[in-house]
Amino acid sequence: MDQPTVGILHPGGMGAAVAACAATNAAAVLWCEAGRSTASAARAEQFGLTPVATLPELLDRSDIVISLCPPAAAENLARDVAEHGFTGVYVEANAINPERMKRIAELLEPAATVVDGGVVGSPPVRGKTPTLYLSGPAAATARIEDLFAGTAVQTNVLGTETGKASALKLSYASFQKTSRVLVALAIGMAREHGVDQELIEVAARRTDSYLAETQYVAKTAARAWRWGPELEEAADTLAAAGLPPEMLRAAASTLARWGDAKDDGELTLTDALNRLAQP
Missing domain, CATH: 1.10.1040 (N-(1-d-carboxylethyl)-l-norvaline Dehydrogenase; domain 2)
Structure with missing residues (x-):
């Protein structure tokens, strides 16, 4: 299977390190410069991520989007992605409650395929190996398993029910x-x-x-x-x-x-x- 292009929203301490692991099996990992801090830009550069100017450009080019942001921003971010009509796999990997997770899935589906994710552990740097727990459609969770195969991010699929990982x-x-x-x-x-x-x-x-x-x-x-x-x-x-x-x-x-x-x-x-x- 062709290597996917991945978009990360956004390269914080966890997001940038997870995105760098995804780069192992991706054609490219993109991040959006618009509205981000100089600290985010420095992290993205440190981890070798590819900058794009706008969110629409990131969404147009990405097969898989991973959302890792402060919990309060998760729904608004998903709404922005939904308004653009994103049609790839959207991994909602924020620390949000299952009901919010389901609302986000409803925002994005059926245009996009939504995977519920939850990262347990420290960012995958200096020997740390967090686990990305996943739940959602089997074909989509399998793609995310492939994306992180052989990296410091371990994956564990909990089933097809949205909300389990959260x-x-x-x-x-x-x-x-x-x-x-x-x-x-x-x-x-x-x-x-x-x-x-x-x-x-x-x-x-x-x-x-x-x-x-x-x-x-x-x-x-x-x-x-x-x-x-x-x-x-x-x-x-x-x-x-x-x-x-x-x-x-x-x-x-x-x-x-x-x-x-x-x-x-x-x-x-x-x-x-x-x-x-x-x-």
Whole structure:
């Protein structure tokens, strides 16, 4: 089968790295320069992606489009793609709840074929091997498996039902992200009373305790701008299932206190806790 041309919307930290893996089995991987930041342009260049001037040009040239953007932008982006009349395979790989996933599929079908996707793990750089979970029409998910064959992005097809991949992604994110918010709150409480080092020592006696991994507090703060909206999506998923969403909404609200720490790689534990205590 001929190698497909792939479009990535948009080359953020995850999107650019995933797109670079797709380039292994693609004729070209395109990204749209219009309205993107200098940081996006630098990432796209670093990963060898091909720039195009406009979204219509990207859609006209692409056989497969992969959407990896902040959750809040997912539907508007899909709407823009649908308005252009895209007829290829659209991989909705954002951290959105299953109901939103189904609405996006309805926007794009039947002109396009929609695949539900969810990335679990860190961006595929420096030896990291995330898994892209997929659900949707069998022929389309098989094309995405072929696209990432032999790359650092592993694929796992969950079936043909739209929403399964999104549900798995958010189920995992609910635990993984909220538990790290709780770490920050626990250490912040202990620090206020001068027993933070003792708390960490207690936690270190246990195996696999997030509470002993204090380096993740600053990393969580730097990622809060992405994680908060993702947990809101997960909370909506809980509510739709008749389960209480309040804990995840509270975690999202806590993350909002770190909104101005976006991607700050220099942040320390002390900085992060100070911002948490004094927004």
